[in-house]
Amino acid sequence: MLISRLVGERSKTTPSDAQFKSHALMLRAGFMKQVSNGIWTLAMPAKRIANKIESIIREEMDLIDGQECLFPVVLPRDLLDESGRYESIGLELVRFKDRNNRDNVLGMTHEEAAVHLARNTVSSYQQLPFMIYQIQTKFRDEARSRGGLIRVREFTMKDAYSFHETQEDLEKYYKKVYDSYIKIFKRIGMKNFIVVESDSGMMGGKVAHEYMLLTPIGEDSIVICKNCGYKSNMEVAVSKRDKIRSEEFKPLEKVYTGEAKEISEVVEFLKLKDNTKTLKAVVFNIKGDANTNVLCFIRGDLEINEAKLKKVVKKDIVPASLQDSALVAGNIGPVGLNENENLIVVYDDSVKGLTNVVVGANEDAYHMINACEGRDFYANTTFDIAKVQKGDKCIVCGSPLTIENGIEIGNIFQLGTRYTETMNMNVLDKTGKTFHPIMGCYGIGVGRAIASIAEEKSDDFGLIWPMSIAPWHVYLCPIRFSDEDINSKTLEIYDNLKDHGIEVLLDDRDVSPGFKFADCDLMGIPIRVVVSKKLLEKNELEIQLRESKEKFNVPIDNIVLEIQKIITHAIKSHC
């Protein structure tokens, strides 16, 4: 490829609206262009990276017997009515009417389409297990797309669906995909990623894992035990709680606390040592039902984990407005609470056995002190709805936990029979009885993988692509291309490299060496090969490696072999 014709202008200035390094560099290198909020066009270099990632994914999926299919982008409403997701998914699902006034959606994931293909087509247990996958465009109408390809509305995703007769068989296959994903991320050159337990969210199912690139810009919080290796997405992370030391019950007393509403204000007003001797009340509403309040009690030093709470109430929740509620904002407490049918009370595990703590008095400007669970109020059923905090003790080994940020780069779920049941997929077992196959599903976003690697690997000069996914292997950089000798020698080398399957971007422009080197660095091409008068006199070429900045000369006659060696070595080193 000649750079003079390459569509995509390189620029020295960081775009003002670029939120992340990867976003800024991909724009500056001319790899992509925004068409609309969260909707991008990939220019040639980015598309080449995407193609290479897709090839690696395809190879690995085929190795674990994946069957590549193609499901539609546009799905009829009927299909999502069967699973119930037409109603249950929110605004991120694009719905539209076609010319015949029929309802359709744009596919976000394809569980329904996968079951649609498999049901009636697969009829016997002998055809199980199998896995079908596709690499296809998805659309998710995100409220907040951001950061270039990190969070978009339209994206290319590999989504896979496996079908099994038994949970055991699913787990066996799940482990295969688990390992396959690690191979994929290594092969595309990702370094600092981990696998964490995660919430299976709207997908249904129970066991789920996320692959997370650890990076400060990550929107996810990950709880990590550096001692035993426990890793979990904050949404489902748990920690070990200290036992509550037993204490004598002191007399319950109502005290004036004036304007003190927040825990910190109450602590200050009452001159408490810290917030562990308080009880925090947090109120939510069931989404779409402003009349029902979900009132959570938790020890004052802890925070509510909304993902856990959602699982407890089994509904979507939103922060409450207390305007029309009987609850006294800032003074809510479990003692003398006016319970009614519009109030769901949820106690965190930390409340059980709490002694002599400050609680709201359900009366403006008043709190109670020395409230005791088991005497003044009863947390008969408690749940773990607390956020793990930095320094909490690891549930496995008791060591202090750390919290890091991560970007989700892949996920795997044990789905169960949620879709095969609702969509009525029946398969005959050995004895002739029907069963609903147990499913797993597995996703990797291609665009996000590109952005994540750009985020992980770059320097002050620009992008640094791992060899396995670099848009081109070699940036061929003649100094004075207009010179006849240089020109003909360069074209000879260009053809020679290409003939040997080496991908070359030739800088055929009449610009200064510095300008060319800067573009090469910005675009992150792994190997720079310089052709100059001086080098040709010695019958040599200069190689510079983008990542290590290592620089050395090689005889022209060796150039193909030398570069093949570098490529092979680099690709091996990923794995």
Next chain:
Amino acid sequence: MLISRLVGERSKTTPSDAQFKSHALMLRAGFMKQVSNGIWTLAMPAKRIANKIESIIREEMDLIDGQECLFPVVLPRDLLDESGRYESIGLELVRFKDRNNRDNVLGMTHEEAAVHLARNTVSSYQQLPFMIYQIQTKFRDEARSRGGLIRVREFTMKDAYSFHETQEDLEKYYKKVYDSYIKIFKRIGMKNFIVVESDSGMMGGKVAHEYMLLTPIGEDSIVICKNCGYKSNMEVAVSKRDKIRSEEFKPLEKVYTGEAKEISEVVEFLKLKDNTKTLKAVVFNIKGDANTNVLCFIRGDLEINEAKLKKVVKKDIVPASLQDSALVAGNIGPVGLNENENLIVVYDDSVKGLTNVVVGANEDAYHMINACEGRDFYANTTFDIAKVQKGDKCIVCGSPLTIENGIEIGNIFQLGTRYTETMNMNVLDKTGKTFHPIMGCYGIGVGRAIASIAEEKSDDFGLIWPMSIAPWHVYLCPIRFSDEDINSKTLEIYDNLKDHGIEVLLDDRDVSPGFKFADCDLMGIPIRVVVSKKLLEKNELEIQLRESKEKFNVPIDNIVLEIQKIITHAIKSHC
């Protein structure tokens, strides 16, 4: 791949709703499943065929310096407002509002997206010419999807856009794509296709060609001169008209014709020799404007070509309802016609110089005889709005024309500056002046290519895939796979073939040979390899070729070489 796990049930019965051979066979072979009207899931075999076709297209596009990009499926309305297509395209363009109430569409073609990527990115004539392309999902809300993958609503398409400084340069490049397309269709194994001149339709521009597979099921009519090679889509086809022999003007006379309205009725009523001595009137309405009639006059033996007529009136037309019109249906004629502002009269070239013909008298139950153009009425401006008919004389060589049916499998257009002008893409020329680049655009539908080949190549037993795009090269067919010897030997051969890059579908089922052979034939795998006790005793395997039905034995040790030879030979023979 093991056939026991392959998702996709094979069936002996032709589905009742299958319109074409390709449709029926693809369904029977379990290659695809309909999700909704004109929306399909491709199962593994079909997706493998698609991947191979896409690879061939990609290779050929890259050979003519194409830059692969990826444009979005969802496009914002703004972009199509710039080109005017948001308004001008009908219901086939899906429009929907996103969560922020913004208008979006599903891309049908991506001229706007291509210009969006290139404008401001390409600023100098030195960066021209270039071609950008993608292989991506499109959606077109067809009123009548049909025939499996022949006419669908959602489809994968390769669309390419080239940008040039001069018309000359466009034409040079256009020729390259023209040839490239021929190579592509040959490489994927298409035989009976031709290139015809075509109408550029809603794309704008003037010169355009279509690649047509000749087949009785084709919806397009193609005019062909078997003598000189003239080929054209009926929409734009022209033919040579005989000169009108001069005749003496006879006196104009009004005659009673009763209920005779159609030309054939008038001919019969007046006992004319044939319909060449009559004048036919055909009336249309401008679409969306029921008040304006387009009245066409044409010689009685000819038909109106609506595509040509649309170009003349430069608006979309629909058959007219004459209910509220002053025109007398069945008796309309040019003599004494009450012309007014709501009537557009268009004369076909065939009307010029007509002498002594029968025309409507604009009065119920009456016609005029012996009407003469130039005496009784005046066709001062005439247009070619006539359909070419079988036997018409070729415009080039005068030989009689034939008409065949075809399916459009690809198209190329010289677009001109329609999009770069409206979307304001400016590039600087040598002298520093700006110009709008001249565009070409080029499309191939992947799914339709699959269906077309299935339509072209098949027999009573099933599909016949050309080697270059076959889902697998080899169908490995052990007789009695449960036998230990057969089993181990088959698996050895299976691995050996795969290790040498040969794609194998292994029939690992415990079913009869006949059942296996039937599935192999139905799925159209080019090479069947049989493993049996008898053959193993002779240390041989049996090869049968799907297309030629040739059958022969080969020593087991030669199997890889033999099959490689067959594959290479078959792939070469396409080109």
